[in-house]
Amino acid sequence: MMEGNVANESGKPLLLAPGPVPIPEFVAAALSQPVIHHRTAAFQRLYAQLQAGLRYLFQTQQATGVMIGSGTYGVETGMYSLFQPGDRVVVVDNGKFSARWVEYAEVLQLDLLHHRLEWGQVPETARLVELAKEAVGVVITHCETSTGALTDLEEIALALREAAPDILILVDGITSVGALPFYFDAWGIDAVVVASQKALMNPAGLIAWAISERAQAHLRPTRPGDYANWYNYWQAGQQHSFPYTPPVQMLYGLQAALNYVAELTLPSLWNQVHRSSRRFKQGLKDLGATVRSQSPSDSLTAFHWEGKDMQALRKHLLQAGYELAGGQGPWKGDILRMSHMGTSASEALVEEVLSALRRFSPPTPAAAPE
């Protein structure tokens, strides 16, 4: 674990953006293992292990799979695979990434119900249930990485299922799964996507998903030359196989991360993330800074510090050895974002960053109102 200031050891700042996160040694070692051919029993054993590791990660007994791509591709291909042009689909839009699913719904020519919220807000359950009544599906971003806002997915999913039993619930779990409690089966989720560069501590470039039986029935059989269609991966996955040339070394990296998750166990991992987040958010409050968003996620902290030049603060932290991410879109220049995912999720590291923040300027005595 990165308990000490890794920055000072390596001479380079420690990347603490909410993805990509630094890759730990055991993932780096896995990435450089020799390739195996993908049309072999050895590959099928590897893939079957990944599928099992993903079932644990997503807390599901249903089908899981892996595809090559960044998180954006994962959610887009989920939408492409489950919905047809003209399908009425509700898309929640409360930040930079969830706005992409709106744009892609337009590219797909869905009958879009665009549920637009202010940046930092999360959807209200009753409103979403009302909107979703006539819809085929709903696309929800569990944690919006641009704002740090966490949607109450459990409450929403259970309410949606009660109001519209057949609706397909597609979840962007990119900055949540592996870091925050997530229960695919118990919450009745139909499809979820996670990306490798977040809680799974791998290079970007892989996405993984789970898909319910309800959603499987919506997949269209298609041609091998339809790379974006989950159907092809789901079918091949039943034989623990991959329909295209798989990135074997990256699958080794994913396997190492899933083994780590299984050994540490999800409850311990979630608690590690939670404690780091809680300590950091409390420390910011003590300094007079404000944690942004209506319902702050534990997977990252987005904060503003009143009266401080946030750009100068970012530079100061960089010089101290910690690379936080800035804001995006309307929040550009206004906030900093710090990850609590992966091996960066430690209270000791949080104390280091808080200490560096204190050196930027003495604490403001009066705490800002939430």
Next chain:
Amino acid sequence: MMEGNVANESGKPLLLAPGPVPIPEFVAAALSQPVIHHRTAAFQRLYAQLQAGLRYLFQTQQATGVMIGSGTYGVETGMYSLFQPGDRVVVVDNGKFSARWVEYAEVLQLDLLHHRLEWGQVPETARLVELAKEAVGVVITHCETSTGALTDLEEIALALREAAPDILILVDGITSVGALPFYFDAWGIDAVVVASQKALMNPAGLIAWAISERAQAHLRPTRPGDYANWYNYWQAGQQHSFPYTPPVQMLYGLQAALNYVAELTLPSLWNQVHRSSRRFKQGLKDLGATVRSQSPSDSLTAFHWEGKDMQALRKHLLQAGYELAGGQGPWKGDILRMSHMGTSASEALVEEVLSALRRFSPPTPAAAPE
């Protein structure tokens, strides 16, 4: 270089399939370098270097870019980005992979001119020019990996350009670029795709392309949520940036490979591949085996050995430490395929494999007719 029998050293067979190829040490080391954040000047420097390395690789002064995905995704997104539903497009189909571009043309609802050839055949220039007369574009697979057949791309591209000056020539260069002579600008190619796990000796998962000014004019401006559209990568690439979260470690691996290509130089690399291929093909002939396909490529050798059980031969080679690929589709069980790409491209290794072939059975005195 893998001059000795790496199989005997590591205890595992050496993978000699025509992709993925083993990754050399310098690529493995690059893959495990620490991640950098992608919205930084440091990333832009890395990406600018990659773009320059790709310009050399493709022999072009035009725009180059990288995307996440396997080779299939590269060609499909090229077709998606350059052609619109209803566009008349000629697709050459002479094996398993080129057949995918036919299928994808149907998914895209192009006005498809399906130029179907027997497995192992290559298109005839005059016939292709005739077909392409009224077309917006043509999709050609330079080397068909399933058969080892090499299309005379130079002759075809020059003839197409003369007959149809505005036609878009999209090339699948997956099993050719980096291994065989390829001249994007001099041949007047409009778009070419290469994948990381072949001559670039990296894990699968990255594709790279070049795009001509003529083709750039066909790109549709689109939304950020249209991950498959080359437009987004081309636009971001002008600032040496990547429109989504890039797989930074895999880009390091690609950089290491492009540096290797630049240092060794393309002519030396092509010659190394050629000499390995020539030696292997001659050795097979001496054994009485037959190299398949009308116009055998140097990047791989697909061969049949009359009177031998090819499955048993594959197992024999595996036990000797060499993992060749079998046949696909109609050629399943009928051929073996050996790569001459990457660091496997050495005459010494070819001698080892020939020697193992000789141990399977004494040479047949009478050489089979070609």
